[in-house]
Amino acid sequence: MVIRMTRPLIELLFDFGSPNAYLVWQVLPDLAARHDADLRVVPCLLGGLFKRTGNQAPMLAFAGIKGKLDYDMLETRRFIARHGLARFRMNPHFPVNTLLLMRGLIAARHRGEEAAYIAAGLAAMWEDERKMDDPDTFVAVFDAAGLDGAALLAATQDAQIKAELVAATEAAAARGAFGIPTLWVDGEIYFGKERLAQIEDQLAT
DSSP: OOOOSSOOEEEEEEOTTOHHHHHHHHHHHHHHHHTTOEEEEEEOOHHHHHHHHTOOOHHHHTTTSTTHHHHHHHHHHHHHHHHTOTTOOOOTTOSOOOHHHHHHHHHHHHTTOHHHHHHHHHHHHHTSOOOTTSHHHHHHHHHHTTSOHHHHHHHTTOHHHHHHHHHHHHHHHHTTOOSSSEEEETTEEEESGGGHHHHHHHHHO
């Protein structure tokens, strides 16, 4: 076994609009804690990443492949059952435009409120079935979480916040990402929630 001189770093490429990002986030903090690893969220606008890489959402990319989407749903059900994620609900408004949510995440990070913001946003999207591209809903959800929803909404129109999200998305594509959830473990890339076992193997060595 290799003795690490520094803590390993897990980076999660993240957009609230990905159900798989929700599922991974329910498992990843405990995984990181088991391996004494630091965990960092890397914001990325998924639609922008698709445009930069020529990728498509699975419902479009695999629509013509017999059995592929059915199998993806089977894997999702297995993941949910394995990890006891009974609160998950497929958002009836899917796909939701996450531009406000993702700019808000950048703003929340500047305010020192990232963890609370992520928890509230994910619960609203994938447990409570809220339409989070509606500004009034956005404000109500984050007010209920003890944050200043109106201030966060206003910050989504700030030029610096907009630029940071664009830059983060471009940087993710430059690192080789093409979808979410992408994870890096000490800089090594993994894609998909099914790779968590491989990540555990890397962290155990």
